[in-house]
Amino acid sequence: MRKTMTSLVAIATMVLGMGTLATPTASAKPGWATVTSWEGGKTKVCAVANGNGTSTVYAHWDGRRYPTVGGQFRESGAGGLAHVADDFTISGWIYSHSDKGTVGPTISIQRPSNGWVYVLSGSQIGITVEVVLPVKALSTCPGAGRAVVPADRPATDDIAPRAATCVSKKEFRRIGKAMRPGAVKRTVGARGAVVTKAEFSVVRRYARCGGGSVVVNFKRAGAGKPLKVASRFKG
Incomplete structure (x- = not known):
């Protein structure tokens, strides 16, 4: 799906509308949070700690908010997960x-609890939007018995003195929503490396001072529109 259909996303966009990235928040069903979405539905995600340094990440596609207007690109959708290596x-x-108006089956993968996970929302013919975020930023699944860690919770660890091409704690805080990639580059002093990109989203990774990475998820509001910061995380 990802490799063979992406080139057709621009066609689907005229019919479907735009995808969005969302900071995980509480949803109607406790524990499930919308991480990515587009006009046709939402990818709901949560996680459960396994007690051995890993977590199981669960997701399902919720297409109940599909518009009632017909059309070949409105008949199905998909949410997805993938592994993110070191x-x-x-x-x-x-x-x-x-299918349109229904909820898809629950899928799951195991990830290190201190690692990252990839989430997507897609149309029948390709990916609309994708995001990379820390597993610890996800909501806890219902009945897991662990407190939810908000996605935008600031880190409390001390950061080492700034190196030439890393993002400091102060610089991270200056990365604001709606900033364009060029503005982020000027803020952190680095261009960052592209992790993945779709028709309406790009994920960039930056080195974090003191170790680790900063990931910034960009999205565009429409065809030909500029990319802007939708969310950012450090881990």
Whole structure:
């Protein structure tokens, strides 16, 4: 799906509308949070700690908000998960498909609890929007018995003195929503490396001072519109 259909996303956009990235928040069903979405539905995600340094990340596609207007690109959608390696290589995509107006099956992958996970929302013919975020930023699944960690919770660890091409704690705080990639580059002093990109989203990774990475998710509001910061995380 990801490799063969992306070139057709621009066609689907005229019919479907735009995808969005969302900071995970509480949803109608406790524990499930919308991480990515587009006009046709939402990718709902949550996680459960396994007690051995790993977590199981669950997701399903919720297409109940599909418009009632017909059309070949409105008949199905999909949410997806994938593994993010230490070098931020993405692999092992799995999908929750559903027809218009229905909820897809629950899918899951295991990830290190201090690692990252990839989430997507897609149309029948390609990916609309995708995001990379820390597993610890996800809501806790219902009945897991662990407190939810908000996605925008600031880190409390001390950051080492700034190196030439890393993002300091102060610089991270200055990365604001709606900033364009060029503004982020001027703010942090680095261009960052592209982790993944779709028709309406780009994920960039930056080195974090003191170790680790900063990931910034950009999205565009429409065809030809500029990319702007939708969310940012450090881990």
